[in-house]
Amino acid sequence: MDPLLDFTGKVAVITGAAQGFGMLLAQELAQRGAKLVISDINEAGVNKVANDIAASGAEVFALQCDVANNVDCKAMVDLAIEKFGRVDIGVNNAGVAHDFHALHEIDEALMDRQFAINVKGVQFGMSHQIKQMLTQQGGAILNVSSMAGLGGAAKVAAYSMAKHAVIGLTKTGAVEYGRHNIRINAICPFFTLTKMVTDMADESMQSKMSLGAPMKRLAEPKEVVAVMLMMLSPANTYMTGQCIAIDGGVSAQ
Known part of the structure; x- marks a missing residue:
């Protein structure tokens, strides 16, 4: 197997793995030799x-986890340690979107839900993953942000706020723990044809959304997961603090 894609013996924990990026990434890592807690x-x-x-x-191994609950996030890492003795890879993927609303219509309950899941869920996951990685001299963490975390995102202000916070956590973590050989990066996908997007936007809306990308289409989940594999690769040893746009050229405009 190509060393760049060889995850033999690596232990990965992945949140939000029942569908979408999390499910596909779990499948890909398993095919490449990783041991998993999802x-x-x-x-x-x-x-x-x-x-x-x-x-x-x-x-x-699988378990139910509400990432907004710190106890659940700790239990996931504890299970990986119990079963496999270590955590080499942490993927904080679980997240939620929200219906389109003008910024002045965003209420506190909506913001609270976005921050509980999309921000606290990432922080809780990182915290327990890092604690273990500090004991084993390294690891790789990948957070799932969004293009909405790199710039303005009309009609999804609460989601955009939360995804900007994920980028802040990612960069801060990379600065704090780089000396401990813990790499922390994030992906920032454009609209991708996961259930989150298809539930939010019908085909007509998806067609309109695709016009924003130079490639004039939305991403396929497997295209995003291919980049996730590269960023997590054991051979990718000097990349940290990066928030990579997977956007069909949106950020090049």
Whole structure:
């Protein structure tokens, strides 16, 4: 296997793994030799993903996790330590979007939900992953932000605020823990055809959204996951503090 894509023996924890990026990344890492602990608030969904991965011969454990709950986030890392003795990779992927609203219509309850899941969930995950990685002289963490975290995002102000915060956490973590060989990066996808987007926007809306990208289409989930693999690669040892746009050329305009 190409060393760039060889995750043999690496232990990865992934939140939001019942579908979308989290599910596809878990499948790809398992195929490349990783051992997995995956979680989602959707217990039945994440158990099914784990069973499918296990059927291929990979080592995987699943648990229900509400990332807005610090105890749940700790339990996920604790399970990885109990079963595998370490955590080499942490992927803080779980997140939620919200319906389109003008900024002046965003209420406190909506902001609270966005920050509880999209910001606190990332911070809780990073905190417990880093504590373990400090004991083993290194690791790689990947957070899922958004193009909405790199610039303004009309009609999704609360989501944009939260995803900007994820970038702040990512960069700060990279500065604090680089000397400990802990790499912390983030991806910033443009609209991607995950369930989150298809639930929010019908085909007509998706077509309009695609006009914002020079490539004139939305991303396929597998295209984003390919970049996630590169960023997490054990051979990618000097990249940290980066928030990479996967955007079909949007940021080049």
